[in-house]
Amino acid sequence: MRLIKKGKVKDIYEASSDTLIFSFTNRVSAFDVIMDDEIPFKGKVLCDFAVFWFEKLDFDNHFIRRLSPTMIEVKKLNMIPIECVVRAYLYGSLYNRYLNNSLNLDELHQYFQKKDLKLASKLPKLLFDPTTKSDEHDEPITRSTVLESNLVSREEFNLLKNSSLDLFNKVSSIISKAGFILADIKFEFGREQNTRRLLLADSIGPDEFRIWNKKDYRLGSIQESYDKQLLRDWLNETGFKQKVEEYRGSKLNPIIPRLPKHLISEIADKYIDAYERITGRTFEKS
CATH class of the missing domain: 3.30.470.20 (ATP-grasp fold, B domain)
Structure with missing residues (x-):
C-alpha cells in the first residue's frame, strides 16, 4: 500500500491499479491551513458518515467496502x-x-x-x-x-x-x-x-x-x-x-494558534451529535 496523497484531513493510498484506500484522520483544517491540534473521533465520524451516505443515496459512487473504523476502499477514478x-x-x-x-x-x-x-x-x-x-x-x-x-x-x-x-x-x-x-x-x-x-x-x-x-x-x-x-x-x-x-x-505562513480545549470538545461533540441524529445510529467511540 503506497501513500500517494496526504490531504488536509485524509490520507490516500494506492491499493491496486484499480482501487484506493481513504484513511480518515483526526486532523482539522480551516482557511486551507491544517491546525496543530486534532479533534478526537473526527476520523471515525467522517468514515461513518461516508459509508452512510454512499449506501443511502441513490447515485452510483466509488465506494467498495469498509476496511476499518477509519478506512474505506474505493474505485480509482x-x-x-x-x-x-x-x-x-x-x-x-x-x-x-x-x-x-x-x-x-x-x-x-x-x-x-x-x-x-x-x-x-x-x-x-x-x-x-x-x-x-x-x-x-x-x-x-x-x-x-x-x-x-x-x-x-x-x-x-x-x-x-x-x-x-x-x-x-x-x-x-x-x-x-x-x-x-x-x-x-x-x-x-x-x-x-x-x-x-x-x-x-x-x-x-x-x-x-x-x-x-x-x-x-x-x-x-x-x-x-x-x-x-x-x-x-x-x-x-x-x-x-x-x-x-x-x-x-x-x-511565509502565519503562526497557527493552539485550539482551546473547550472548542476541541465542542467540535467533537457536534460531529457526533450530527451523525447520531442524521443516521439514527449510536456512534461507537471504540
Whole structure:
C-alpha cells in the first residue's frame, strides 16, 4: 500500500491499479491551513458518515467496502477537476463575496443586486457555485470559464450541475427529518476508468456540508454550527483568518494558534451529535 496523497484531513493510498484506500484522520483544517491540534473521533465520524451516505443515496459512487473504523476502499477514478458546491443560503464565503462586491455568478444576478441582504438569508433557489479543485486554495469559477478552460464539456457541465442539485435535495430531505437545515454542500465526481460512467466520489460529511438546527435558525445572525464552521468562527474572532489572507501568495505562513480545549470538545461533540441524529445510529467511540 503506497501513500500517494496526504490531504488536509485524509490520507490516500494506492491499493491496486484499480482501487484506493481513504484513511480518515483526526486532523482539522480551516482557511486551507491544517491546525496543530486534532479533534478526537473526527476520523471515525467522517468514515461513518461516508459509508452512510454512499449506501443511502441513490447515485452510483466509488465506494467498495469498509476496511476499518477509519478506512474505506474505493474505485480509482479519473477525477473531474471541479468541486461542485450547491448553496441554499447566503452564508460563509458567498456572503463575504457579496459584501466585497466580488460575486461572479451564472445565476441570481437580480437577487444579489438588492442592497442590504442579510446574513443567512434563504436564496430564492438553489445556487450551483462550483470552484476550482486545488490542494492550496479553491476559487469560485463560472460556467463560461470552465468551458473556455476545457475543464469539462458543455454536456458534462450540465450533468454535473443537475446531478449536484439532485443530490442536494436528497441529502437535504434526510437531514431535514433530523431537525437540520442544509445550508450548503460540496460534491466531487469522477469517471470510471473503463466505462467512463460518472460516479459520486470523495466523501460526504461535516467537512463537506454546513448544517444548522432548524429551531435555532435566526435570519441575520451567525448560526450555531454542526460542522467545522465552529472552528472558522473562532479563528475569525482571533484574527487568524485575516492573517491567512495577508500571508496568502507569500512563502511565509502565519503562526497557527493552539485550539482551546473547550472548542476541541465542542467540535467533537457536534460531529457526533450530527451523525447520531442524521443516521439514527449510536456512534461507537471504540
